[in-house]
Amino acid sequence: AQTVTQSQPEMSVQEAETVTLSCTYDTSESNYYLFWYKQPPSRQMILVIRQEAYKQQNATENRFSVNFQKAAKSFSLKISDSQLGDTAMYFCAFRPRFGNEKLTFGTGTRLTIIP
Amino acid sequence: DVKVTQSSRYLVKRTGEKVFLECVQDMDHENMFWYRQDPGLGLRLIYFSYDVKMKEKGDIPEGYSVSREKKERFSLILESASTNQTSMYLCASSSGSGGKETQYFGPGTRLLVL
DSSP states (O other): OOEEEOOOSEEEEETTOOEEEOOEEEOSOSSEEEEEEEEOTTSOOEEEEEEETTOOSOOEETTEEEEEETTTTEEEEEEOSOOGGGOEEEEEEEEESSSOOOOEEOOOEEEEEEO | OOOEEESOSEEEEOTTOOEEEEEEESSOOSEEEEEEEETTTEEEEEEEEEETTEEEEOSOOTTEEEEEEETTEEEEEESSOOGGGOEEEEEEEEOSOOTTOOOEEOOOEEEEEO
């Protein structure tokens, strides 16, 4: 069984600053996917970024990037030039590459961007 | 864009009532999922379905059942609601094609059981 740990229940940062959300996971799988999801207040959960474990290059999506350390089983999310719209719950999630498409989620980090 | 809709945003029920939560997706996805979301616990999988009439238990199936009679619709049933089932319920779907395909979520139903 896999576990996903997010050790920061809450974080806050000033607008325009950079913030990093941490995520660690435990698995015996060698091929898998990792995801960061964003859940804005009272709005739908959406995918922010995903990483394929067999790719060494860290994924980036505009202001969002990840630091994927496979040996350390670490998958942090960096948000650059943070904006008020980045205020949300952020969930890290894991899925094995093969098999069904079930996700294992962490407990989430509530991020607040301060004007 | 994938659209996943849930029948209610907010629901208030009494202890012992039978509760139906409905989820519909419009992208012909094979897989559908029901989660509950609680503060400090993240999302926990209740049930999922990988085909019509097929279902598998997730991590916390006790007190719940599901139904999938049509591909686009996945229902979560609380046979006899209890106060500890007060929670946010999220439905999701995914294509079933594997690979790096992700799940798409509905807006959630916030259920209060009195």
